Amino acid sequence: MSSCTATYRLYDDKADFHKKAESIAVGMTVGSWTELPQAKRESMQKHLGQVLKVYVHEPEGVQPGERYADVTIAYPDVNFSKDIPALLVTVFGKISMDGRIKLNHLGFSDEYLSAFPGPKFGIKGIRDRLGVHNRPLLMSIFKSVIGLDLDELRDQFTRQALGGVDLIKDDEILFDNPLTPIEKRVEVCMRAAEAAEKETGKKLLYAANLTGPTSALRQQALRAIDAGANALLFNVLSYGYDVLHELSSDSAINVPIAAHPALAGAFYPSPHYGISASVLLGQLMRLAGADLVLFPSPYGSVTMPKEENMAIRDELLSSTLPLRTSMPVPSAGIHPGLVPMIIRDFGTDVVINAGGGIHGHPMGTEAGGKAFVQAIEAAQKLISLADYAAAGHPELQKALDTWGGER
Amino acid sequence: MSSCTATYRLYDDKADFHKKAESIAVGMTVGSWTELPQAKRESMQKHLGQVLKVYVHEPEGVQPGERYADVTIAYPDVNFSKDIPALLVTVFGKISMDGRIKLNHLGFSDEYLSAFPGPKFGIKGIRDRLGVHNRPLLMSIFKSVIGLDLDELRDQFTRQALGGVDLIKDDEILFDNPLTPIEKRVEVCMRAAEAAEKETGKKLLYAANLTGPTSALRQQALRAIDAGANALLFNVLSYGYDVLHELSSDSAINVPIAAHPALAGAFYPSPHYGISASVLLGQLMRLAGADLVLFPSPYGSVTMPKEENMAIRDELLSSTLPLRTSMPVPSAGIHPGLVPMIIRDFGTDVVINAGGGIHGHPMGTEAGGKAFVQAIEAAQKLISLADYAAAGHPELQKALDTWGGER
Numbered sequence: 001m002s003s004c005t006a007t008y009r010l011y012d013d014k015a016d017f018h019k020k021a022e023s024i025a026v027g028m029t030v031g032s033w034t035e036l037p038q039a040k041r042e043s044m045q046k047h048l049g050q051v052l053k054v055y056v057h058e059p060e061g062v063q064p065g066e067r068y069a070d071v072t073i074a075y076p077d078v079n080f081s082k083d084i085p086a087l088l089v090t091v092f093g094k095i096s097m098d099g100r101i102k103l104n105h106l107g108f109s110d111e112y113l114s115a116f117p118g119p120k121f122g123i124k125g126i127r128d129r130l131g132v133h134n135r136p137l138l139m140s141i142f143k144s145v146i147g148l149d150l151d152e153l154r155d156q157f158t159r160q161a162l163g164g165v166d167l168i169k170d171d172e173i174l175f176d177n178p179l180t181p182i183e184k185r186v187e188v189c190m191r192a193a194e195a196a197e198k199e200t201g202k203k204l205l206y207a208a209n210l211t212g213p214t215s216a217l218r219q220q221a222l223r224a225i226d227a228g229a230n231a232l233l234f235n236v237l238s239y240g241y242d243v244l245h246e247l248s249s250d251s252a253i254n255v256p257i258a259a260h261p262a263l264a265g266a267f268y269p270s271p272h273y274g275i276s277a278s279v280l281l282g283q284l285m286r287l288a289g290a291d292l293v294l295f296p297s298p299y300g301s302v303t304m305p306k307e308e309n310m311a312i313r314d315e316l317l318s319s320t321l322p323l324r325t326s327m328p329v330p331s332a333g334i335h336p337g338l339v340p341m342i343i344r345d346f347g348t349d350v351v352i353n354a355g356g357g358i359h360g361h362p363m364g365t366e367a368g369g370k371a372f373v374q375a376i377e378a379a380q381k382l383i384s385l386a387d388y389a390a391a392g393h394p395e396l397q398k399a400l401d402t403w404g405g406e407r
Numbered sequence: 408m409s410s411c412t413a414t415y416r417l418y419d420d421k422a423d424f425h426k427k428a429e430s431i432a433v434g435m436t437v438g439s440w441t442e443l444p445q446a447k448r449e450s451m452q453k454h455l456g457q458v459l460k461v462y463v464h465e466p467e468g469v470q471p472g473e474r475y476a477d478v479t480i481a482y483p484d485v486n487f488s489k490d491i492p493a494l495l496v497t498v499f500g501k502i503s504m505d506g507r508i509k510l511n512h513l514g515f516s517d518e519y520l521s522a523f524p525g526p527k528f529g530i531k532g533i534r535d536r537l538g539v540h541n542r543p544l545l546m547s548i549f550k551s552v553i554g555l556d557l558d559e560l561r562d563q564f565t566r567q568a569l570g571g572v573d574l575i576k577d578d579e580i581l582f583d584n585p586l587t588p589i590e591k592r593v594e595v596c597m598r599a600a601e602a603a604e605k606e607t608g609k610k611l612l613y614a615a616n617l618t619g620p621t622s623a624l625r626q627q628a629l630r631a632i633d634a635g636a637n638a639l640l641f642n643v644l645s646y647g648y649d650v651l652h653e654l655s656s657d658s659a660i661n662v663p664i665a666a667h668p669a670l671a672g673a674f675y676p677s678p679h680y681g682i683s684a685s686v687l688l689g690q691l692m693r694l695a696g697a698d699l700v701l702f703p704s705p706y707g708s709v710t711m712p713k714e715e716n717m718a719i720r721d722e723l724l725s726s727t728l729p730l731r732t733s734m735p736v737p738s739a740g741i742h743p744g745l746v747p748m749i750i751r752d753f754g755t756d757v758v759i760n761a762g763g764g765i766h767g768h769p770m771g772t773e774a775g776g777k778a779f780v781q782a783i784e785a786a787q788k789l790i791s792l793a794d795y796a797a798a799g800h801p802e803l804q805k806a807l808d809t810w811g812g813e814r
Contacts, residue, residue, distance in 0.1 A: 031551030096672030144438030265503030
């Protein structure tokens with residue numbers, strides 16, 4: 001029987017967790033079991049949820065509030081349609097509201113996965129588009145763009161591009177607006193990208209933010225692509241994973257999609273409630289087809305515990321799924337001094353992503369990008385940042401002086 | 408300057424909450440302020456967020472972990488498009504991930520509201536359709552329907568309908584499936600409803616569950632309506648509020664929509680993180696156009712604190728919004744003994760909603776419905792349930808014996 005699985009952590013000082021697990025497995029599938037006549041049970045067996053695992057954590061002297069169980073339930077695929085809303089409602093619809101319970105992991109059956117093409121480009125596809133295969137990528141974020149006009153936007157774009165970044169993304173709070181409507185800013189920015197490429201020799205992806213009514217997103221994406229967009233940004237959690245899935249699996253939308261984690265903090269930080277970061281920003285983003293996934297790093301200003309970051313990375317890169325990988329983009333408060341540590345933690349398949357760490361460089365935005373390029377070069381050559389800065393890289397030196405050196 | 412507002416509760420043992428509020432107001436709008444040249448400030452002023460209120464809760468002897476502030480920020484409407492994803496990303500996108508912060512309230516400007524027609528029917532429209540104006544409505548929920556075929560579904564529908572309920576809703580975990588595809592079950596159930604109406608003299612709304620791919624929901628709704636559906640059920644949180652908004656404001660979808668709270672528990676129960684129940688299930692559901700809103704009651708099996716329930720009710724019914732009201736449907740574990748208390752708490756404009764409390768009646772599903780009808784009659788006549796049961800209402804008597812009497 002093909003099933004998807006869900007693993008929960010339940011906190012309760014006294015509950016019989018085995019009984020609780022059984023009641024979830026029955027209650028969220030066939031509804032009742034012991035009352036069913038034998039003949040009915042036979043026909044219902046294929047719909048019945050199964051308790052796969054109950055691990056109870058109650059060490060001697062466990063404190064009130066700290067007794068929990070990790071419970072894994074299998075939900076037969078025959079019970080729900082092959083889409084993310086159906087899976088989420090099945091495994092965490094009603095029970096999300098029933099006491100201290102957090103959804104910590106999902107398991108997708110091959111049958112369920114068959115409905116999901118996953119990322120259209122993935123890490124390899126993005127690297128192919130950029131022609132960069134052996135180093136981390138560098139992304140820069142537009143900053144303070146609300147209220148800017150097209151000339152100001154172009155100017156900021158050019159300064160970022162000349163710093164040598166590989167990707168530039170819209171600010172996620174830039175919505176479609178009369179000053180810089182998406183097609184216009186794509187035209188302006190892609191022209192600026194071409195001009196910059198002549199100086200830097202580097203290709204550049206610009207991820208334009210898809211916003212507005214759900215039913216108009218596809219057309220908006222196509223108009224942006226017609227205008228030259230070679231990537232898109234999307235606030236997935238404010239629209240729903242199925243919307244990303246439909247966009248990413250649409251053959252006409254033939255550019256990489258970067259998923260922004262806006263609103264994710266409404267789900268993952270509590271130990272007792274919600275959905276873990278690795279499900280939200282790892283498993284579901286990849287399943288829904290995000291080519292790049294942004295999330296708070298363990299290092300910077302808005303942080304997430306390192307083990308959660310590593311769990312996200314593992315889900316985005318795992319070879320156990322028959323889907324292309326998604327590029328991890330640990331974000332927020334990143335400065336050049338952190339680059340070697342990011343590479344140690346994530347490996348080469350990572351995007352170094354910075355906003356303030358580029359625009360806030362004392363020598364300007366272009367120098368801010370260069371400092372990161374130099375930091376990546378140093379890390380790739382296994383040279384300390386301090387040594388590399390001293391060897392004729394003043395932008396990196398200034399960045400280290402400003403935000404601190406290698407950690 | 409027209410603005411929407413957001414009120415947060417921030418927990419921190421030491422933070423300068425006024426400074427923190429200022430940094431949210433600036434950071435989530437113009438990005439930076441003190442560094443801007445004077446001329447730029449003038450043009451940016453209309454985009455700048457404003458701190459409206461900072462209330463710091465730190466009574467003498469406040470314990471670690473219990474110092475908090477309630478902070479209200481105004482976000483200029485000019486910064487975001489008039490849709491729910493844009494508002495949520497603006498007010499709770501990045502900052503949802505930045506420490507202990509919960510979104511507790513929203514304030515909608517008239518300008519923002521102008522894009523939202525709200526519920527198409529609302530409480531009055533639903534009552535008009537049913538011809539019932541002076542009492543709480545009664546809803547029954549299909550139970551254990553996974554794996555049933557059309558005959559079994561019709562049989563369960565009929566037993567519910569003959570009990571005298573006003574509304575019957577699909578189980579939210581019933582997705583489109585080969586055994587009971589939505590159009591077929593609508594046809595079968597609406598025929599059963601007509602037959603039952605001849606016996607009960609009561610009109611009946613049947614809310615069929617919209618499921619499957621986002622882009623196909625509208626067509627699915629229209630097919631269901633063509634097949635006779637006179638209401639729809641929708642798992643809003645698994646799809647996104649904008650999808651509900653688009654469905655509810657579509658003139659062709661001319662039946663009431665009931666919003667199910669599946670997944671809501673991933674957001675609201677933590678005091679430190681997430682989005683309050685009154686925002687999720689009150690403000691945003693009504694804004695997005697839900698005619699009825701289900702949520703866990705304070706009384707039954709899956710519970711929510713009573714003050715949160717009352718806050719949801721207040722948002723659904725508030726006369727300060729230029730939108731039709733939404734009908735509150737406190738749910739889960741409701742039995743007839745609770746009816747007088749529900750009416751005391753909610754007033755007459757409420758749906759008494761039961762699943763197990765109807766199907767689990769020892770005399771059967773039909774008797775289960777009748778017991779609720781009798782409980783509502785008693786409460787309306789200000790007769791105690793015990794007295795009314797004794798006066799020739801054996802179904803009510805049995806229900807009180809089974810689940811307990813009036814609370």
